[in-house]
Amino acid sequence: MDFNDPEEEEFGFSRNYFLAKELGSSGKKSARKLSDINVVDEQELRAAAATIEPKHQKDIEALINSYKSLYPKWVFELRCGFGLLMYGFGSKKPLIEDFASTALTEYSVVVINGYLQSINIKQVIIGLAEILWEQLKLKRRIPSGNLPKVQQPFSSRSMDDLLAFLDGPEMEENDSFICIIVHNIDGPGLRDPETQQYLAQLASCSHIRVVASIDHVNAPLLWDKKMVHTQFNWYWYHVPTFAPYKVEGLFFPMILAHGSSNQSAKTAAIVLQSLTPNAQSVFRILAEHQLSHPDDEGMAIDNLYSVSRERFLVSSQVTLNAHLTEFKDHELVKTRRHPDGQDCLYIPLATEALQKLLSEIG
């Protein structure tokens, strides 16, 4: 980074952005659809994903091994009170856990999997307090000798108390700490500001050291200067591994499996098959109307009612409404306002997906 010219850099950013915008809107924008790809069955896709042949396996291994020479340095920096923050492309989970289990054998190590969707930070802190308690008891040799008695179990104490316990006075042997590994400290389960505040407070405790990894390019935006400089006290390490994000990517939808028209048509079919034949037929009327009037806003409710009634599918507006509620609950049908003020019903599926669906339920 060129520190002498931050303005130039900023200018570059915005220029690039507008260039990209221009490129996007210069008429070259492709109108092709995702559904044009002949997507294989989801199961097949998942099976294929599980057996992707790794590339550069040896090189990646060599790269990860090359970081081993840094382990003593990392330990030293942890002992000096820094937190280690690992970033760079590739999963750093194996690397960090290997570091902990080879170089931090003297210390207790707790791992937080930040890539998971929800993490209860209080549970984590309770767990840490219990480990520290055990450790202090061991260190003193005389159980609960000089230590204050636990008045209440850790699980019923407040967050502040727990943090105060972890931030206890230093031992005579002052580097007895618990190391916390936070995989993806920028992950979905930890991303909210409150959790980050707790993590920062945790990191500043005297008995705690943190080794964390980030993957998101904007992760530093999670922290203010107080957190970065006085609490986390990060020592940055750029350690790209190019290892696949196996666990980290587990909870991300596969772009070709979910959300595509294929998929929603399939779920729609499943829902429809569980409904009564009459309900299915009402849906069919709506679908056929939509296919024959592709440019319309949708089908007016009155229109649908009269057609359904003609075919003896519904006896009253009430029954039709019952069907419609069912459809709407499963997002099979939506309403929108016609220019002339009428509410119209439509099926939020592309034409080809709708045809497929009709053939499936028919």
Next chain:
Amino acid sequence: MASSLDDASPPSIDAVTENNLQPFFVLQKGSLRKSERKSSGTGKTRRRIDLSPALPKNSENPEDEKEDENMNLRMEAFEFVWSKIKSTIKDVLRDINTSVFSEIQSWVHQTFDTIRSLGTPDFLEATQSFPVITDANSRKLFTGLVLTKNMEFVDDLMTFDALGKHLKSQGCHVANLSSLDFIAKNGIGGCLRSLLRQFLKSTLDPADISILASWYGEENYKNPVVVIVDDIERCCGSVLSDFILMLSEWVVKIPVILIMGVATTLDTQRNILPSNALQRLCPFEFTLGTPAERMDAVVEAVLVKPCSGFSIGHKVAVFMRNYFVSQDGTLTSFIRALKVLEIGRYGLSPEVMWKHVFNLPSCQRVKMTKQTNESLAHAFSELKRLQNQWRAVVLCLYVTGKGEKVRLLDLFCEAIDPESYNKREFATCTKLEKDSILSPSSRQRPSLAKGRVIFEAIHLVRDLSTGQLGKLLKIWKNLTVGIPEINDKVKELQSLLKIEDGKSSKKDLIITPKRHASRIQLDNEKDSKSLSDKAANLLECMVRDYMQPIECIPFHEIFCFKNVDKLQLALIGDPRRRIQVDLLEFQKLLHCSCCISGSNALLPSMHDTSIMYKLAQEHGDLINLHDWYQSFKSVVLRPSSSKRKSRQSPLPKKRKDINETENQSEASTQARFCRAVTELQITGLLRMPTKRRPDFAQRVAFGL
């Protein structure tokens, strides 16, 4: 003890995958410290139990033990030096704040007396669990507004912490609250709980101010209660105003004095607080030193004066300066940078250092003939001597320019620049030749190639009056005490000044006819002018001859940290840029043989995500997923030259087989595409398609 350690058994593969889905898990319990193990008699057997078989490392290995010992020694050394630096910095900052702190302290005690003079609650009143009902006048809350003059509240955390400690040592009850205690979610309960925890050392639910009142009434009624809020601009206004209203109701029972930090202007509280809360405040104002002043004091104490036998190279200094001035702006981060530097020093094993001591580039430059211990010792003492000279000159320059906003940090960066020093040397050589020819007036031009700040300081001397010059020379004399070469010259100037002084005072005594007066005055001015010129020349000469930057001295590598990249990497991770570079130039990191580095062509052997990201660069802000997929497919399925040959004769018999493999490869290509998209999503470089635009993904980063 061993039994509890046993459960750190090697995790099986199942356990690992299960662990991956746990929000958190214990990877290992801490085993005994190695040193302890050694001392205990049964260490050997226990060690076998402790170490899980997955660890090939065996601490019986003598090399390992040596390494451990080495590490511990380094740790000790680091802690020794760092604690020294830390306490130096602390002292410096305390000195800067002393006057404000004592001002605040005396105000606190005065205010306390004022509150007491309004009357103390009698026994009955004091034991009631509601506030004493009084007139509005005695419901005033005395408030000290401390203007920090600093948008970076991080630096002031230390200051307010120190203020709290200072007041505590003077017998006050102090609680430090931060903006985190004033958040809307917790309401007033949050700050009350924090107060109770700090005063009563316990947490009680529900938090109630009457508890605080009874605590104060019981034992602590002789001392003022001080509540410090470090930055009111970051507090939630409504909670803060509730807090103020509550405290003011109780002020007779609990004589609370509020101290609030304000970053911008002293009337900020008017924007934050409603009028009913404002009415209760009775504000007094205090002002802290500016961040730049604090910075200069720290630089002087740690980098210029000998503090830890530690110095930094020019590039590092410039980086730190720029980082402070234009990027981060906090002293805290500057101190952190110092710590990183300090750690860097202990990264090198001393043995390696000593082995190569005569091969250091700075040593090779001077071509030392004898490589003995004596010559080394001599070189070190020489280094020390030159450093002392350098230090004295820098401080002289600093005191000269101090009043005129010459920043020590800037001065330091210039003074430590080896390049401009070398140029300077060159410049003076040529200048001497020129001087003999040119008129003396040309001397006043800056002879320094780069030293803007240095030149400014020298220039300042020329404009000094006799009195000011005398004061300055006195300081110079004190600063150069250990360096006779400079000290003598300063003394010489001082005596000249004295003579001059004597002359002028004599002249003043002589009653002169009016018409001569102006001329004499002119003469006087001229004399003092020539004197200050002399002083300026002396300073210039000092800069030229005695201010040798450490990087120009042999063996400086041992004491001087020069690796600016390392510092920068440790201090500022730049994930946005670096992660993109990882993807775009992955060959540089993997050093693989299959992907030719330097060529822009996309090869099927490249990392999938890398191919995808490179392809994405060709799109605008929106990427059509279909197109992206097709181009990805064409890259990864592009047959390499060897495969093409075999394909030239497809056998019709195997039609079905081919179909199947094609199908399979389609599935695997799609899976790879999906994985690459997911990985880009994890890095935040890609936003997924929305419902409105189901066929387009969005690019997030444009340019590095």
